[in-house]
Amino acid sequence: MTERATADKHTDTNAGTTRRRFVTFLIAAPTLTVAGRWLGEGTARAQIANVSTPEVDLAAALQPEVDAVSPLMRLRVTEDNRVVFEAPRAEVGQGISTAVAMLIAEDIDARLVDVDMPHSNARPELGAAQLTGASTTMRNMWGPARRLAADARARLVTAAAERWGLNADSLTTRDTHVFAPDGRSTSYGSLAVDASKVAVPAVSPLPKPVSEHTLVGTPTPRIDGKELITGRATYTLDVDVPGALPTVVARPPTIGGTVTAIDNAAQVRAMPGVVAVVEIPTGVAVVATTFHHAQQARAALSVSWGPGPIADLSDADIRGRLQNATDPLLAPSLLQSTVDGEFDFAFVNHGPVETNCAIADVRADSAEVWVASKIPPIAQTVVATGIGLPQNAVTVHPIRGGGSFGRKLYPDAALEAARISQRIGDPVKLLWTRDDDVKHGRMRPASHHKMRFLLTGDIVDSFENRSAAVQLDMDVTPFSVVIDTSIELPTSGASFYHATQATPYKFGTTTKTLNEVQLDVPTAFWRSVYSGHNRAAEEIMVDRLASRLRKDPMRFRIDMASNADAVEVLRQLKSRGNWGRSLPSGWAQGVGFHTEYNAHIGCLAEIDATNPDAPRVMRTVIVVDMGLVVNPAGAEAQFQGSVIDGIATILLAGNHITNGAVVESSYADFTWAKQASSPLEFEAHFLNTGRETGGAGELAVPAAAAAVANAYARATGTFPSQFPINF
Amino acid sequence: MPTYKLFVNGEHVSVDAPADMPLLWVLRDLLGITGPKYGCGIGACRACTSHLNGKEIQPCVVPIADCANKHITTIEGLADGETLHPVQQAWLEEDVPQCGFCQPGQIMATAALLKTNKNPSDADIDAIANVCRCGTYCRIRKAIKKAAQA
Numbered sequence: 001m002t003e004r005a006t007a008d009k010h011t012d013t014n015a016g017t018t019r020r021r022f023v024t025f026l027i028a029a030p031t032l033t034v035a036g037r038w039l040g041e042g043t044a045r046a047q048i049a050n051v052s053t054p055e056v057d058l059a060a061a062l063q064p065e066v067d068a069v070s071p072l073m074r075l076r077v078t079e080d081n082r083v084v085f086e087a088p089r090a091e092v093g094q095g096i097s098t099a100v101a102m103l104i105a106e107d108i109d110a111r112l113v114d115v116d117m118p119h120s121n122a123r124p125e126l127g128a129a130q131l132t133g134a135s136t137t138m139r140n141m142w143g144p145a146r147r148l149a150a151d152a153r154a155r156l157v158t159a160a161a162e163r164w165g166l167n168a169d170s171l172t173t174r175d176t177h178v179f180a181p182d183g184r185s186t187s188y189g190s191l192a193v194d195a196s197k198v199a200v201p202a203v204s205p206l207p208k209p210v211s212e213h214t215l216v217g218t219p220t221p222r223i224d225g226k227e228l229i230t231g232r233a234t235y236t237l238d239v240d241v242p243g244a245l246p247t248v249v250a251r252p253p254t255i256g257g258t259v260t261a262i263d264n265a266a267q268v269r270a271m272p273g274v275v276a277v278v279e280i281p282t283g284v285a286v287v288a289t290t291f292h293h294a295q296q297a298r299a300a301l302s303v304s305w306g307p308g309p310i311a312d313l314s315d316a317d318i319r320g321r322l323q324n325a326t327d328p329l330l331a332p333s334l335l336q337s338t339v340d341g342e343f344d345f346a347f348v349n350h351g352p353v354e355t356n357c358a359i360a361d362v363r364a365d366s367a368e369v370w371v372a373s374k375i376p377p378i379a380q381t382v383v384a385t386g387i388g389l390p391q392n393a394v395t396v397h398p399i400r401g402g403g404s405f406g407r408k409l410y411p412d413a414a415l416e417a418a419r420i421s422q423r424i425g426d427p428v429k430l431l432w433t434r435d436d437d438v439k440h441g442r443m444r445p446a447s448h449h450k451m452r453f454l455l456t457g458d459i460v461d462s463f464e465n466r467s468a469a470v471q472l473d474m475d476v477t478p479f480s481v482v483i484d485t486s487i488e489l490p491t492s493g494a495s496f497y498h499a500t501q502a503t504p505y506k507f508g509t510t511t512k513t514l515n516e517v518q519l520d521v522p523t524a525f526w527r528s529v530y531s532g533h534n535r536a537a538e539e540i541m542v543d544r545l546a547s548r549l550r551k552d553p554m555r556f557r558i559d560m561a562s563n564a565d566a567v568e569v570l571r572q573l574k575s576r577g578n579w580g581r582s583l584p585s586g587w588a589q590g591v592g593f594h595t596e597y598n599a600h601i602g603c604l605a606e607i608d609a610t611n612p613d614a615p616r617v618m619r620t621v622i623v624v625d626m627g628l629v630v631n632p633a634g635a636e637a638q639f640q641g642s643v644i645d646g647i648a649t650i651l652l653a654g655n656h657i658t659n660g661a662v663v664e665s666s667y668a669d670f671t672w673a674k675q676a677s678s679p680l681e682f683e684a685h686f687l688n689t690g691r692e693t694g695g696a697g698e699l700a701v702p703a704a705a706a707a708v709a710n711a712y713a714r715a716t717g718t719f720p721s722q723f724p725i726n727f
Numbered sequence: 728m729p730t731y732k733l734f735v736n737g738e739h740v741s742v743d744a745p746a747d748m749p750l751l752w753v754l755r756d757l758l759g760i761t762g763p764k765y766g767c768g769i770g771a772c773r774a775c776t777s778h779l780n781g782k783e784i785q786p787c788v789v790p791i792a793d794c795a796n797k798h799i800t801t802i803e804g805l806a807d808g809e810t811l812h813p814v815q816q817a818w819l820e821e822d823v824p825q826c827g828f829c830q831p832g833q834i835m836a837t838a839a840l841l842k843t844n845k846n847p848s849d850a851d852i853d854a855i856a857n858v859c860r861c862g863t864y865c866r867i868r869k870a871i872k873k874a875a876q877a
Contacts, residue, residue: 093826093861221822228827229811229818229834231762231802238761246756272745290756291765292748353766353774353828353860402764402828403860434767633822637863641825644862667771667858676853678864 056488056499057598059136059695063143065128065484070144072125075104075152081176081189083110085148086120089141090132090374091224092401092408094697095634098223100141102631106216107149107207108156109173110188112223122376122396127483132374133409133525135597135695138630142693146207154201159194160186161202168202210628219633224400236357236399237429239370244359244427245275246291247420250284250298251440254660256308256520259284263302271297276424282440285420287428295433309520311660318470318519318657319344322448325468325515329452336461339453339548341541344722345533346654347443347470349664350526351672354402355437360417361427362387367394371414372401377481379411383418394418405645406525409478410442435665443655443662444526445470445493449537453507453545460545460560463507467534469493471516473523492516497530503538504595505560521657527645528701531596533723536650539592539706540720543713553710554579554591565689566593569600569625576685577604577621586610587618588715592646592706599626599694603643605679605707609715613726617647617708619681626694629686635696636684639704643682646704648673651712654724731795735760736804742791750786750794751775754801762802762831766858773857776832776839777801783839802831805838814838817874825861833857837871846875 074086085104091097097117105112123130129140153173160178161168163186172179179185188195210216227233252258262284265277273293278285284303288294322344332338358371360383367389373379376396384391401408417430432441447469454461472493479489490496497514514530526532546556558570570593573579579589586609593602601624609615622639629635653672656663664670713720728743735758742757749768754760754777763786766774770785777786778800779793786799805812811819814837824830836855844851852868859867 093824093828095825221819222824224827225819225822225824228824228830229802229815230806231831233827234761235764235828237755237765240759290748290752292745292752292756295768351860352826353764353772353858354826355766401826403826405860431765434769434772637822637825637861637866640865641862644864666767666769668769672858672860673862673864674858675855675864675867678862678868680849680868682865 058134058489058499059139059598061487061489062128062131062136062482063140065482065487066140066144069126069129070147072123073129073144073148074120075148077152077156077188077192077195079189079192081114081187082116083108083114083176083188084116084118085145087117088120088126088129089137090119090372090398090401090408091117092132092372092374092404095222095631095637096137098220099138099631099634100145101223102215102220103141103145104149106213107146108153110176112215112220114176115223117223119398121398122380124377124380124391124481126377127481130375130377131478131481133478135697135699139598139693139695150207151201151205152195154203154205155195155198156188156191158198158202159191163191163194216630217628217632220631221633233400235354235402236359236370236372237431239359239399241359241361241370241427241429244361244429245287245289246294247285247287247417247428247430248291248294248298248433249280249282249416249430249436250286250301250303251436252283252305252308254308254311255440255522255662256310258306260304260306263304264300268297268301271300275426277301278420278423280416280419280423282416287420287424291431308660310657313660314658315656318446319448321517322446322468322470325517326448326450326466327513327515329450329464329466330454330462332454336454336456339455339541339545341451341537341544342721343449343537343540345447346724346727347446347521347657348526348649348654349438349441349443349670350405350407350524351653351670352401352403352405352407355434356407356413356432356441357430358413358417359427359429360414360421362418362421365389365393367418368397369394369414369418370397370399371411372404372408373398373411373414374404374408375478375481378476378478379414382411382415382476386415387418387422405527407442409525434667438655438664438666438670439662440522442473442522442524444532445472445523447533449534451537451541453541458549460507462509462511463503465503465512465534465538467512467514468517469514469530470519470521470523472496472525478525497534500596501530501534502595504562504566504593505542505557506562507560528698531594531698531702532645532649532705535594535702536592536705536709539702540709540713543710544719552580557591557593561593565625565691566595566600568689569593569602569623569687572685572687573602573604573621573623576623576683579604586715588711590707590709590711590714592703592710594699594703597695597699598692599624599699601699601703603646603700603703603707605704605711607708607711607715609712612716615651615712615715616677617679617711620679620704620707622684622700623687624684624699625687625689625691626696626699627688627691628693630693632686635686638696639684639700640682642698642700643704644673644678645701646708647677650705650708650723651726652677652724654727731791733794733796734798736800744791746792747790750789750791750799753791754786760801760803764828764831766829772829773836774829774832776835776857778835778839781842783836802835805834812838813877814841814870814874817870817877821866821870821873823863823866823870825863829857829859833859833867837874841875847871
């Protein structure tokens with residue numbers, strides 16, 4: 001155990017010394033009973049996280065717990081030579097199943113095609129290891145996945161040595177096989193049973209040094225690519241649960257409205273194919289033999305609805321409340337001038353193409369749920385509470401998600417499906433139709449931002465950011481899955497804002513506050529959370545400040561960036577992006593920069609805004625320093641997607657609220673970016689200034705949003721302040 | 728309830744369904760063919776895109792009555808046995824999918840396009856209106872161009 005911890009000093013630097021102490025301590029007694037013993041460490045760790053910076057690095061904060069529970073993770077080798085890792089983190093499109101499989105293949109010396117990554121069922125004892133979010137997965141799994149794989153390899157080698165009567169040190173491994181010096185070889189599968197009896201490996205059970213990696217760091221296509229392009233990939237509603245009945249829910253015209261009366265239940269129950277019509281807290285469920293029959297019956301339902309809690313509010317009211325909720329800006333002194341900005345961002349639905357859905361089979365004293373969940377133990381808790389069963393009576397099978405962007409942190413559909421199944425006594429498969437998902441699905445909170453630079457001459461004295469946002473729903477916080485309650489994690493939107501929002505420039509005294517406006521609207525974490533609007537708005541302010549100071553926006557960022565790594569990213573972006581190149585009239589370049597998730601990223605966007613009502617981002621260039629990149633092909637895909645998020649949220653897509661209801665109802669009016677809005681050229685360049693692995697999933701969103709907004713502003717000579725611009 | 732004969736992915740099938748039942752739910756709920764995905768039900772997201780007699784359709788808005796005695800190809804029927812269709816092969820080589828949910832529709836739309844347009848321009852590709860919320864459009868564009876060359 002000491003050996004393993006020592007080795008970590010050479011191969012892992014994530015989270016520093018606290019974590020190493022932790023690993024040694026816990027692997028010695030890897031059961032949940034240990035949890036009480038490490039509570040004392042939590043406070044010290046939280047303080048460490050807070051000493052040098054006001055922000056909390058969430059991945060680092062969660063790391064000790066993920067390490068602590070890693071012995072409970074299940075990696076097994078089967079007799080048919082498969083390496084099977086029950087993945088605690090959820091695949092929703094971000095490519096983590098491929099990247100984690102790469103870590104495992106690397107250290108067990110298997111062919112990547114021999115590694116399987118089924119999702120682990122909900123296991124509350126895995127704590128933070130089953131929280132897929134905050135771009136933590138590759139950072140959190142870097143150590144545990146490699147250690148599990150290296151340990152398994154050592155046991156396989158030991159078993160082979162015993163079988164052949166050879167010195168274990170003389171054996172080598174590659175391609176899911178063990179090789180002897182005399183040329184003999186055998187598959188891992190043939191050693192699987194013997195290896196399980198190896199108590200003490202005869203060779204080092206430690207991960208190999210990064211310098212020996214042959215797979216990790218290499219652009220690698222998705223391990224599930226073939227399933228995904230042949231229609232064989234299984235999403236929630238593709239799971240064949242015998243007898244599960246198609247179900248839709250009639251929902252109120254306003255957000256959070258209530259059922260007053262079902263006027264024609266008997267008539268609808270008599271319709272062809274209808275099995276049941278039942279009232280649930282969120283509406284009226286219609287259960288039928290097919291989704292066609294269910295939707296037909298839903299359309300025939302006549303329900304009297306009570307108004308929802310914000311039925312008297314529309315966008316202008318909400319914007320007014322947000323504007324009134326921001327703290328006042330400091331007045332300049334006599335010698336100071338100001339650069340001010342105010343920004344509004346609309347609500348934005350996550351809009352995954354797979355709408356909310358779940359399958360539930362609730363029996364008298366147990367339940368099973370199939371759902372794409374980024375935090376399966378929370379789905380388990382919420383379902384158990386909702387149907388009055390103990391948590392351990394509910395089995396949650398996490399299924400591949402058809403997009404999340406934050407949505408699949410929330411088990412809304414699982415809870416509804418379980419309630420309906422309980423009421424009718426049969427398993428159900430619940431579909432939120434697209435209009436359900438747009439009108440009642442969770443959204444990024446609308447926000448208002450007031451910002452001010454105070455200058456004395458050309459010297460920036462201070463930067464203030466006084467923001468307000470509709471309250472982020474933290475009734476069930478994603479962090480409630482974390483076992484170690486002494487880890488200081490955000491418990492509200494405002495505390496999440498303060499934990500994550502940093503301005504990566506030397507702007508003198510920097511002050512920021514977020515006030516939350518309580519409103520009964522279903523809000524959610526949304527890819528990059530507050531950074532997607534708050535940091536994007538700050539980057540627009542950086543351009544305005546540069547303009548006031550008659551500086552080039554790229555040069556100005558390079559001059560003002562708060563550290564050398566950031567400067568290097570910006571310099572590379574300037575040269576690789578060909579900043580300042582000649583462009584046609586009506587076109588312009590824009591830049592955005594962001595630091596988060598232990599990484600720096602710059603985005604350059606070129607826009608054709610010849611027609612300001614139909615601008616097109618033609619080209620984007622990303623330069624990123626996220627340290628060691630496990631799968632550059634996967635990271636690049638994340639950045640490409642984030643660029644689309646930036647284009648959509650700045651130019652195209654949001655949600656209006658009128659009289660307490662979301663106005664949009666489909667992709668026809670929630671106009672997410674399509675091919676015709678996507679850049680024709682995209683480049684991503686990876687720098688590695690030696691930092692530890694950073695998070696890729698959300699990093700590019702604020703940089704891309706800012707680059708698009710700044711390019712639009714420069715192309716049109718306007719100061720856009722309400723987003724999306726064409727709304 | 729009427730009975731309809733169809734040729735789905737090369738096989739004869741016969742289904743009893745109401746005439747107005749969208750093909751999507753016939754495929755998914757009656758035939759267990761789940762490659763075509765529900766994303767909107769109004770032909771806007773195009774995640775269910777498949778082929779009817781070789782032409783692109785959105786099964787969520789095509790009633791079964793319009794499919795009688797016709798050939799339906801879903802994503803499951805695009806490959807020739809174990810040999811991937813050139814569009815699928817290009818998708819694999821360009822590592823297009825992220826969540827993958829829209830990709831059956833993207834692939835089927837592309838396969839239909841390439842039947843009539845062997846060398847689509849960027850403008851032709853822009854006209855593909857399938858939504859990909861993950862934003863795989865750059866790789867889709869590359870894959871379409873690669874498939875066109877195959």
